[in-house]
Amino acid sequence: MDPEKCEGHARCYGLVPELFNVDDYGLSTVVGDGTVPVGLEAKARLAIANCPEYAIEEIAG
Amino acid sequence: MARTPAVHGWDTDFDVLDAGYIADPFRIWDELRKACPVAHSDRRGSTWLPTRYEDVVDLAHDVEHFSSLEVAVIPFDGEEPEDPVLLYGLPPISSDPPLHTSTRRLLLPWFSHRRVKGYEALTRELCATLIDGFKANGRADAAVDYAQQIPARVIAHILGVPPTLAGTFTGWVRDVLEFADDPERRAHGIEGLLTFFTEEVAHRRTEPGDDLLSELLHAEVDGAPVEESVVLGMAALVLIAGVDTTWSAIGSSLWHLATHSDDRARLVAEPSLMPTAIEELLRAYSPVTMARVVTGDVEFEGCPMKAGDRVLMNFPAANRDPEAFADPDQVVLDRALNRHVAFGSGIHRCAGSNLARMELRIALEEWLARIPEFYLSDDAEVTWAGGQVRGPRILPVVFP
Ligand code: HEM
Numbered sequence: 001m002d003p004e005k006c007e008g009h010a011r012c013y014g015l016v017p018e019l020f021n022v023d024d025y026g027l028s029t030v031v032g033d034g035t036v037p038v039g040l041e042a043k044a045r046l047a048i049a050n051c052p053e054y055a056i057e058e059i060a061g
Numbered sequence: 062m063a064r065t066p067a068v069h070g071w072d073t074d075f076d077v078l079d080a081g082y083i084a085d086p087f088r089i090w091d092e093l094r095k096a097c098p099v100a101h102s103d104r105r106g107s108t109w110l111p112t113r114y115e116d117v118v119d120l121a122h123d124v125e126h127f128s129s130l131e132v133a134v135i136p137f138d139g140e141e142p143e144d145p146v147l148l149y150g151l152p153p154i155s156s157d158p159p160l161h162t163s164t165r166r167l168l169l170p171w172f173s174h175r176r177v178k179g180y181e182a183l184t185r186e187l188c189a190t191l192i193d194g195f196k197a198n199g200r201a202d203a204a205v206d207y208a209q210q211i212p213a214r215v216i217a218h219i220l221g222v223p224p225t226l227a228g229t230f231t232g233w234v235r236d237v238l239e240f241a242d243d244p245e246r247r248a249h250g251i252e253g254l255l256t257f258f259t260e261e262v263a264h265r266r267t268e269p270g271d272d273l274l275s276e277l278l279h280a281e282v283d284g285a286p287v288e289e290s291v292v293l294g295m296a297a298l299v300l301i302a303g304v305d306t307t308w309s310a311i312g313s314s315l316w317h318l319a320t321h322s323d324d325r326a327r328l329v330a331e332p333s334l335m336p337t338a339i340e341e342l343l344r345a346y347s348p349v350t351m352a353r354v355v356t357g358d359v360e361f362e363g364c365p366m367k368a369g370d371r372v373l374m375n376f377p378a379a380n381r382d383p384e385a386f387a388d389p390d391q392v393v394l395d396r397a398l399n400r401h402v403a404f405g406s407g408i409h410r411c412a413g414s415n416l417a418r419m420e421l422r423i424a425l426e427e428w429l430a431r432i433p434e435f436y437l438s439d440d441a442e443v444t445w446a447g448g449q450v451r452g453p454r455i456l457p458v459v460f461p
């Protein structure tokens with residue numbers, strides 16, 4: 001997650017609350033260290049594909 | 062209602078208040094995207110109209126050349142008051158940093174996910190009561206009897222004023238946004254809002270409550286209280302930005318479901334689609350177009366823009382751009398790739414989007430739970446408003 005790009009649309013949190021935290025100003029951060037638990041990969045990609053600011057990226061690991 | 066002379070070519074003489082454009086702007090944007098993606102018009106001053114996703118997003122992010130000091134799609138051409146109450150317009154929407162930054166930070170927590178959850182029960186009850194009021198009739202105006210009734214009451218609650226004022230609020234907001242080309246109506250709406258909030262502010266100075274207005278009055282920015290003119294502007298903005306917009310989104314979504322039985326049936330059968338369906342309906346029927354004013358002569362996509370020109374932030378057209386969305390005119394309730402900009406993009410993105418989404422979701426959930434099957438009673442009776450905010454204003458539906 002790139003905090004510089006995030007404008008707080010909270011689209012990610014709205015769609016996949018399991019993977020994101022959101023503060024009172026709408027800015028989002030990933031839960032934990034950002035590793036996506038098994039089974040949530042498709043939802044993680046949904047969040048990426050809905051962020052209008054291109055602030056979330058998938059890092060293979 | 063022909064309010065404007067016929068358009069001679071959409072690339073050089075567009076008019077966002079043209080009746081044909083209000084009813085069906087989609088074909089016009091398709092043509093423009095191919096022939097002239099940044100159109101121009103000299104009606105109401107020199108104005109540019111971008112239609113491509115990429116261009117709209119670039120413009121929204123370039124706050125240096127494209128200022129928010131004027132965001133009205135229809136410029137005010139009546140007389141400016143000699144002694145203006147709103148020295149700074151309606152911050153944060155009509156301001157650039159740094160005033161934008163501080164006022165936005167004051168508003169955001171009121172519309173955070175956490176707070177908005179707290180307004181959910183009230184919204185649900187309101188929607189249920191409205192439907193119970195007309196369900197037995199087998200028909201209703203989904204715009205007037207339902208969509209229009211919701212946002213103004215929720216905002217009245219947040220501002221800490223009686224819900225019985227909702228109708229009055231809606232009238233002022235329509236004067237300002239929908240009838241912006243009528244200087245008298247616009248002035249009437251602004252005066253109504255300001256007189257009301259000036260009294261409310263005076264009242265809360267002595268008797269603060271647990272509401273947005275009271276908090277703004279007692280907030281500090283860099284150790285200093287917020288000027289009253291700024292508080293008034295912010296309060297008026299919350300009302301102006303939160304009423305027509307959300308009402309239009311609810312109305313357009315119900316129009317879509319009334320005219321697309323397959324989508325309606327699917328949403329009833331698969332309520333888990335609601336989160337992506339909401340985003341998709343917001344994309345396809347984006348209600349809000351904003352404006353920017355060019356700060357200095359600049360060339361954009363080959364267009365010679367002059368200082369003082371207006372650029373329309375055509376978020377609705379961006380959301381129908383085939384370069385950004387596959388099959389953009391198709392509503393796909395589970396569309397996965399959906400970076401829509403119905404709430405704008407960049408630093409001014411909608412501060413109330415969590416609230417708007419919640420109201421839209423609850424309004425649709427409650428409607429579909431009680432009225433799972435409904436249709437337009439007569440296509441010819443439906444009317445749309447447009448310009449700054451597009452949505453149905455009369456929407457008669459029937460249900461068995
Ligand atoms: C579906 C409903 C709504 C839509 C489509 C919508 C759309 C937008 C858009 C496109 C902007 C960006 C303006 C720009 O770029 O100049 C905006 C800004 C704003 N909206 Fe909304 N809005 C909606 C509902 C609401 C609600 C319910 C509220 C609050 C009560 C609200 C409050 C605001 C505020 C305060 C701003 C200014 C933010 C800033 O300038 O930093 N909106 N909205």
Ligand code: SF4
Pocket residue numbers: 001005006007008009010011012013026027028050051052053054055056
């Ligand atoms: S969707 Fe993108 S911009 Fe919005 S909160 Fe999430 S990361 Fe930030």
